[in-house]
Amino acid sequence: MSFTTIGQIKKGMKNVRESKQFEKGSLSNIEQVFIFGLDVKRKAKKKIKISPAFTGASKEKLKRGESVADFSKIVIDRDFLLDIFKKICEIRATFGSGNKQSLSKFMKAIKNGKIDFMKLQKNVATSNQKYFSSISKKIGINRELLYSIAFSVYKPIFELCAAEKQSFMEDYKWKKGSCPVCGTAAAMAKFEKEVGRRLLWCPLCGTEWVFRRIKCPFCDNENQDSLRYFYLGEKSSYRVDVCDECKGYIKTVDERKRSKDEKTIFEAEDLMTIFLDTLAEKEGYKKF
Ligand SMILES: [Zn+2]
Ligand SMILES: [Zn+2]
Structure with missing residues (x-):
């Protein structure tokens, strides 16, 4: 299961902190990204349409060895996406001064359409790192940063989509x-x-x-x-x-x-x- 409440995040991160494998600062950054994810999930419900991600009979697909969802087909309200990308960039900007310039470049590229939401969504859904390398060169920002921002935005939405099939999947071998x-x-x-x-x-x-x-x-x-x-x-x-x-x-x-x-x-x-x-x-x- 994933985090479902802020209390769980706090408790989980406390345990991680006690394992002493991370610097304090980096853990509170990770915590903020988890909380952001919960927030996206809560708000996304009315802003996304997940049915297009599921085509064909799930049971039959599984029998053929095919995965049941295509996350690139989830329809997401554009203003909502703009809003959450802006928010994650604001959060990331507080992590240290190093990335500020890159983050504003990223927001600019999104607003002027240099980065296409549909493509971004598709390539996060398929974990296609080649795409992120080419975009990173095109707009001049670090590939890992680019990928992790996009991942933070789409992951909670993909989780909402997958939750639709949870009971169906539960005991399926x-x-x-x-x-x-x-x-x-x-x-x-x-x-x-x-x-x-x-x-x-x-x-x-x-x-x-x-x-x-x-x-x-x-x-x-x-x-x-x-x-x-x-x-x-x-x-x-x-x-x-x-x-x-x-x-x-x-x-x-x-x-x-x-x-x-x-x-x-x-x-x-x-x-x-x-x-x-x-x-x-x-x-x-x-x-x-
Ligand atoms: Zn093996
Ligand atoms: Zn999955």
Whole structure:
């Protein structure tokens, strides 16, 4: 699940702060972006039309192995988009003086149509970094900054769209390691408390889906000899599952090692476990 209240964000970020992996300033910046996301979600409901994102029968699509949504087709009110882009640029401008010039360049490019909203939406939906590289050269702003601004704006909208299919997806056993709603590669996993089902998480739309316990989400490898995991200490509820076929890794929350009321909110868990990314990369594994 994603953050649904400001209280959850505050609590999640407090835990991250206590893990001492970030500078104080950068965490309060991240917190502001999460709060911005909640705000977008709340306001977006009346400003977007999500039905065009779903064409054809979802069940049939899943059977054919196709993801059910096309986020590039969500219709979003233009003034609303302008408004939220302006807002995120204002927030980002408070993070440090370095980016101010770039942010005003970005707003200008949006207002004069040099950056097309439809294209932006489509390329965030498909995580197409090539597009962001070319736009970044065209208007002269850093690619990561450009992508992260667009991501902050569209992600909450995509989450709203995906939520439509949540109950439908809940118990569906999907064979792929990419999101059944939008096709993005899984970013984290968890083992549920009760029966230890394995669920994967989509970092773009927040969908969680049931996946085989012994299978690589990235190359479908099911050979037990080349699938391993490591963790730090018996008590830790985190582990990293690795595949020696494709050298992919996925961080996993083991809810069986936690109390019942400790909910897994992947955005926070992802930040809590930055040290595991460093470890996995050191061992020669990569993120997909
Ligand atoms: Zn997704
Ligand atoms: Zn693999």
